[in-house]
Amino acid sequence: MTKSKFNKIATSISVFALVLCLVSFVSFQKAWTVSAADSGIKNPVKADAASVAAGKALYTKSCKMCHGEKGDSKAAAPSNFTSKEFKAQTDGAIYTKINNGFGKMPAYKAKIKEDKERWNLVNYLRTL
Ligand code: HEC
Structure with a gap:
């Protein structure tokens, strides 16, 4: 050569x-x-019993098949909603991730039309 x-x-x-x-x-x-602006989005839905129950129902229907009952990374999705790292995120950051998805995580902004329902999910994930 x-x-x-x-x-x-x-x-x-x-x-x-x-x-x-x-x-x-x-x-x-x-x-x-998640951008600082999106992380800073304030959660407009109070995390009361009704919101958490609605979030749980939706989670059971749409999220459990990948994230598992406890959301603790023992299922198909590697995310652990019970971890310190997850809990350290703002509500706005979690909401943005649910809206936009990434990798194998689907985007739910169009699939779950009501904003309030996606905030209910954030409120439920906080209880895991
Ligand atoms: C098809 C499987 C699947 C479904 C259904 C699914 N997810 Fe996910 N999700 C994932 C995967 C995989 C990841 C991790 C993505 C990565 O690591 O690239 C993830 C990540 C996430 C994260 C980010 C976690 C973190 O550590 O910051 C949140 C929040 C989340 N999912 C919420 C939900 C919610 C709420 C639903 C139901 C509305 C849902 N997911 C449905 C697969 C799924």
Whole structure:
């Protein structure tokens, strides 16, 4: 192999590796980052017994098949709603994740039309 051919191949490989790093970094960021503005959204629905019960009913119907009864990562979805890391998030951040989805997590903004119902889910997840 000539030196210039080797250089060309080496350059192509470096460029490819760089692009691969960038793509994985960007998709990783997108999956888990909630903007400060979205994190700051205030929960307009009081976490009273009625809201939590409505959230639980919806969770049982739409979320349990992936997140399991207890939402503790023992089921198909790796998220653990009972963990310190999860509880440290704001209501706005959890609400945004439910709205937008990411990876295998579906987006629910269009599927669950009432805003209030998605806030009921946030209120229920807080009790796990
Ligand atoms: C098809 C399976 C599936 C269904 C149904 C599903 N989820 Fe998820 N969910 C996931 C997966 C997988 C993740 C983790 C995504 C990742 O790690 O990339 C996740 C992540 C989440 C997170 C983020 C957790 C964190 O640690 O911040 C929340 C909140 C959530 N789901 C709520 C819900 C709610 C509420 C419902 C029902 C309305 C629901 N999910 C239905 C698969 C599902």
